[in-house]
Amino acid sequence: MKEFNLDLQLHGVYAGGVSKNMLVPIIAEQAKLKGIDAVSSADILHKKWFEHVKQGIVEESNGVFSDKNSKCFFVVGTEVESKDRAHHLIYLPDFSAAEQLREKLIGFGNLDCAMCGRPVLRLNAEQIAENVEEAKGIIGPAHSFTPYTGIYAHHDSVRKAYGGMAESISFIELGLSADSALADLIEENHSYSFLTSSDAHSPWPHRIGREFTRMKLKEPSFKEIRKAFERKQEKLITLNVGLNPKEGKYHLSACNACFTKYSAEQANQLNWKCMKCRGAIKKGVRDRIEELADFKEETHPDFRPPYMHSLPLAEIIQAAFGVNNINSQKVQSTWMDFVERFGNEINVLVDAEEEELNEVNQEVAKKVKAFREGLVLYIPGGGGNYGKPIICDSKEEFDSRKEILEKDINASQVSGQKTLGEF
Ligand SMILES: [Zn+2]
Ligand SMILES: [Zn+2]
Structure with missing residues (x-):
């Protein structure tokens, strides 16, 4: 067993707003300089990106992938959007599972347009999870608490959002505006492993690996990572690392035009309209979590690893x-x-x-x-x-x-x- 630093959420050049440098060799090079051992392949359902990844990544041994210069390991994965606008992270054992999932999803959204790296699917969370399970992959909500595209922006409960597939959710990704202390205020999260990852749109080390998860693994394969998430053995996730949630762009409730910040109480009194410019006040992650919280004080399940705030x-x-x-x-x-x-x-x-x-x-x-x-x-x-x-x-x-x-x-x-x- 060895400890690996994993950054399992980033995007390639075919997702919106992504640097043209987000290519396999540059990602691998920069991840190594950061100290990240393994990253997500990103956007694996997109045909052109899939071809780029397949050219740049080789299977070193059974289920372990790396770039051709062996600078960084890769885990086959992607992010997708369900029809309620929530985002989900998916990891798969290998390229053929990715092709299989692509076949299943191709009728439910445009997987290949110039900016479809993260495709929008006409399926709900439960239906997507069913497809992922059939392709032998795993799934969990991405940046779960953020307004607009976090699962908690659209549902009061992860379990309810995934319906009959709730038991097969492998992890919850916290996103930049939350940490373990905040997420564990909601009791249902005590049954999930937490993933911290960067959602990097450019490869430079103040983006890649700005959040990462440390795991104890035999090797950085899908199989081992799945084991770590599912906690069937000892504690294999040993550390979550991320920015202080206060750095996140949706941490507090604030006007989305002039960025004046408000307490939830003030915002309610103002009917969520900014006092200064009449812009809309967007509910922040901290206030959303407080609304849903089952606990008043920080509390964690026994298996929860420490969380380190990084810069x-x-x-x-x-x-x-x-x-x-x-x-x-x-x-x-x-x-x-x-x-x-x-x-x-x-x-x-x-x-x-x-x-x-x-x-x-x-x-x-x-x-x-x-x-x-x-x-x-x-x-x-x-x-x-x-x-x-x-x-x-x-x-x-x-x-x-x-x-x-x-x-x-x-x-x-x-x-x-x-x-x-x-x-
Ligand atoms: Zn997302
Ligand atoms: Zn304003």
């Missing part, structure tokens, strides 16, 4: 240097210095010794240390606008800025240094 290294470097552009030469070359020294980004963030970090760059080392000590505050996201981390340099700074943020969810001047978003 992309490039964002930490950006904060250390106070630069505006994450793609600037200074940020990118410093990022490369660290990654070359420690092998990959996750090693830098989690494992490297402080003294060794100092040898590469002291300003960045200081911020990594603050990140590890939890001295990070967040201006929460909402209404489609990402939240913003503020990495403080001392406990005193953390405490004083926290107080301002807690008093006013719209506090834009959290005193002192500028936030990442303000540079």
